[in-house]
Amino acid sequence: MNDLKRNSSIIAEIRTLLETARQTVAQQVNTQLLSTYWQIGRIIVEYEQQNQLRAEYGKQTLRELSKALTAEFGKGFSRSNLQNMRVLYLAYPNCQTLSGNLSWSHYCELLTISDENKRSFYERETLNSGWSVRELKRQINSSLYERLLLSDGATNKEKVLSLAQNGIELARPADIIRDPYVFEFLGIPEDKPLLESDLERALVAQIEKFLLELGRGFMFVGTQQRVTLNNTHYYVDMVFYNKILRAYVLIELKTGKLTPEAARQINMYLNYYAAEVNDPDDNPPIGIILCTDKDNVAAEYALGGLSNNIFASRYVLYMPDKEQLIKQVEEVLERWHTDNDC
Numbered sequence: 001m002n003d004l005k006r007n008s009s010i011i012a013e014i015r016t017l018l019e020t021a022r023q024t025v026a027q028q029v030n031t032q033l034l035s036t037y038w039q040i041g042r043i044i045v046e047y048e049q050q051n052q053l054r055a056e057y058g059k060q061t062l063r064e065l066s067k068a069l070t071a072e073f074g075k076g077f078s079r080s081n082l083q084n085m086r087v088l089y090l091a092y093p094n095c096q097t098l099s100g101n102l103s104w105s106h107y108c109e110l111l112t113i114s115d116e117n118k119r120s121f122y123e124r125e126t127l128n129s130g131w132s133v134r135e136l137k138r139q140i141n142s143s144l145y146e147r148l149l150l151s152d153g154a155t156n157k158e159k160v161l162s163l164a165q166n167g168i169e170l171a172r173p174a175d176i177i178r179d180p181y182v183f184e185f186l187g188i189p190e191d192k193p194l195l196e197s198d199l200e201r202a203l204v205a206q207i208e209k210f211l212l213e214l215g216r217g218f219m220f221v222g223t224q225q226r227v228t229l230n231n232t233h234y235y236v237d238m239v240f241y242n243k244i245l246r247a248y249v250l251i252e253l254k255t256g257k258l259t260p261e262a263a264r265q266i267n268m269y270l271n272y273y274a275a276e277v278n279d280p281d282d283n284p285p286i287g288i289i290l291c292t293d294k295d296n297v298a299a300e301y302a303l304g305g306l307s308n309n310i311f312a313s314r315y316v317l318y319m320p321d322k323e324q325l326i327k328q329v330e331e332v333l334e335r336w337h338t339d340n341d342c
Contacts, residue, residue, distance in 0.1 A: 031100030034107070038098065041089030044082065062086075087111045091119070102126060105133045109140065117164035118145050124167035129216050138212070142182040146325035150332070151179045151313075157333065168215060170244045173286045173309040176215055180314040181290060185209040188317050196253045200224075200237055203253075217244035227272045236269050248273050248285040258294040258312045263303050270308040284308065290315045 044062070062079045069077035084107075091111060092098055098107070106126060113119040122145065126136050148168065149159060162169065169175060186202045188194065200223055203210045211218050221239040228234075238251040250273065252266050266287040273285040287310040294312045303310050 027100050030103060031098075033104060034098045034100065035095055037085045037104060038089055038092065038095045040082070041085035041087070044086045045089055084108050084111055091116075099123070099127060103133065106136060109133060109136050113140070117160050120164040121145050121167060124165070128167045135212055138185075141319060141322075142184070142213075143320055143322045143325045144178070146322070146329050147178050147180065147182075147320070149329050150325065151177050160333070170215075170217060170242070173245065173247070174311070176242065176245070176249070176286070177288070177311045177313055178213075178215070180316045180320065181213055182319060183210075183213070183315055183317050184319050185213075186317060190317050194255050196237070196255050199253050199255060203238070214240065217242045218249070219243060221248070227269055229268075229272065234265075234269070242286075245283060245286070246281065247283040248277065249288065250285060251288045251290060254289060254291040256292060258289060258291045262289050262291070263306065263310060263312075266310055267306050267308055270310065274308075287311070288313060 044065075047061075062082050066077050066079045066082055069082075088098075088107060088111060102110075102123070110119050110123055110126075113122065122136065122140060125131070125139070125144075129135075131139065145163065148163060183203070185206050188202065204223055207220055211220065219241045221241055223238050224235040225239045226233055226235055236250050237253045240249040240251070241247070242249055250266060250269050252262055252269075254262055266289055270285045270287050278285065285308070287308060289310070289312045291312060291314060294314055303312060
């Protein structure tokens with residue numbers, strides 16, 4: 001038995017050493033690859049500038065360059081890949097700003113974003129949240145950046161710059177809120193009648209994707225968590241814990257509009273959790289009512305005056321119209337600039 005324990009300990013120590021070494025080597029290789037692709041992009045751009053190539057002639061040059069490099073070095077030098085290397089150099093004039101923690105595939109996705117602030121946000125949040133390329137693509141397609149800017153109605157240049165430089169900063173309960181939440185991963189048709197219990201089951205079945213949509217720091221606790229008051233049982237639809245904010249997050253699902261009754265119900269649950277469930281190190285619990293629609297005035301009256309952290313947010317079962325969201329952000333920023341210039 002002692003030999004078995006000793007061998008297990010040795011194996012565990014060696015395993016840790018090898019895994020660390022592999023991660024280090026992989027990051028070094030990735031960093032070198034990004035640096036090399038950046039240098040190739042620099043050479044292409046400088047050649048273009050020196051020869052003042054016309055756009056159509058430049059495309060022909062990339063095709064010829066692609067054929068020559070592929071014949072000599074193999075895959076990885078398609079015309080589109082060479083074009084991405086060129087754009088990489090133009091988007092990141094300083095090679096040192098590239099992160100070795102992101103892959104070339106990550107950067108190829110990021111380079112599809114022309115707006116510098118938006119691209120910086122997705123780059124920062126990919127690093128903060130450890131998104132895979134697929135997860136990054138999903139967040140871009142779901143217009144996360146625009147949804148965050150529009151979530152609390154306070155979009156301004158400072159908020160744009162904060163998201164670009166820091167990603168999502170979780171310092172207060174309101175920072176976890178998105179509007180709308182996008183549940184396209186459930187595959188439920190928009191016009192299909194849906195019970196709250198069906199929505200709950202569907203979200204649990206896709207819990208990893210739901211956690212991605214909720215954001216950083218969320219851990220799933222359970223569904224239908226019982227709250228007992230005066231021998232009467234009530235049940236919270238879904239309970240999470242956010243380890244960054246150190247707070248329970250209670251979610252009530254509504255397949256209709258926000259109602260005052262829903263606000264009173266979740267307020268009762270929050271009072272119970274604060275008194276009976278919270279540990280001494282926990283912050284006050286947070287309540288989120290997810291509904292299909294909310295009137296801002298009605299929400300203000302329904303949630304106003306409550307001492308607990310309660311938020312109402314919409315959810316949709318399909319990807320939002322990206323162009324419409326971008327237009328809304330531009331309109332809000334334009335109004336903000338006009339108001340501040342007066």
